[in-house]
């Protein structure tokens with residue numbers, strides 16, 4: 711590969727958007743928590759990799775953008791009288807993070823690849839929401855979001871490619887893309903991002 715852009719192996723089933731639109735309030739609450747967790751994961755990477763000074767500014771920038779997404783999603787929740795509920799584990803994200811290898815380089819490479827794949831799927835699904843949403847404010851919001859998340863997917867690849875050459879990345883990237891498609895195929899349909 712060696713490129714910042716890549717395609718996932720599967721597209722989301724049409725049943726997913728029906729499930730989401732049937733309970734959009736539940737989707738919004740889950741979505742807000744995904745943005746908050748994306749911010750938290752980035753902040754934890756900043757703490758974990760203080761010596762990788764070449765990428766810290768990018769990680770800070772991404773963390774700021776995820777926090778902004780959280781704030782914007784929460785504003786839509788507020789308008790609908792919704793509040794943040796109990797935090798449920800995200801089966802999709804957790805299954806992916808669980809396969810991150812140990813060892814300094816391997817763990818870093820896997821965290822970046824997994825993050826890039828998660829952003830890519832998020833972009834695909836926000837785009838589907840944007841295309842199927844009647845409310846024009848929400849449609850515009852999700853249209854902006856999917857474009858932002860696809861950029862995040864690329865930024866993770868660029869940060870990784872700064873530090874490692876294609877030989878160290880490509881095979882693992884392919885494995886993780888294959889695994890992601892399997893995990894998505896087995897997900898229970900919920901009014902949630904995953």
Ligand SMILES: [Fe+2]
Nearest residue numbers: 745748776779
């Ligand atoms: Fe986001």
Ligand SMILES: [Fe+2]
Nearest residue numbers: 748829859862
């Ligand atoms: Fe993102």
